[in-house]
Amino acid sequence: MGKASHIIMAEAILKRAVLGALCDGRAEQGDEFYFSSAYIERATGIGNELVRALLRELVDRGLASYCRGLMTEDGQLAGSGYAATLGGVAERKVVS
Numbered sequence: 001m002g003k004a005s006h007i008i009m010a011e012a013i014l015k016r017a018v019l020g021a022l023c024d025g026r027a028e029q030g031d032e033f034y035f036s037s038a039y040i041e042r043a044t045g046i047g048n049e050l051v052r053a054l055l056r057e058l059v060d061r062g063l064a065s066y067c068r069g070l071m072t073e074d075g076q077l078a079g080s081g082y083a084a085t086l087g088g089v090a091e092r093k094v095v096s
Contacts (some may be wrong), residue, residue: 016095017044018054022064022084023092034067034081055082063088 021043025035040051058064059082068080084092 014046015054019058019063019088019092022082023089026084034070034083036079036081063091
């Protein structure tokens with residue numbers, strides 16, 4: 001296997017980890033709950049810049065959705081977050 005195929009494989013593993021964290025969160029919190037990139041960082045151990053890039057790609061592919069202006073239960077502004085879509089959940093089941 002060449003370097004390029006190792007990089008492609010590593011990228012797929014990282015995407016799977018990020019999608020897995022979103023799907024696990026959806027299963028635990030419900031389908032309308034969005035997670036910050038900081039949460040995904042903690043859940044996966046992947047650095048912030050890479051997590052954000054992977055999340056953008058998942059959004060572009062329709063496997064995750066992005067929402068800004070999220071609020072806490074107390075009505076405080078909480079920033080933005082990401083959630084697994086039904087397509088993301090189905091993709092994870094196929095890959096797992």
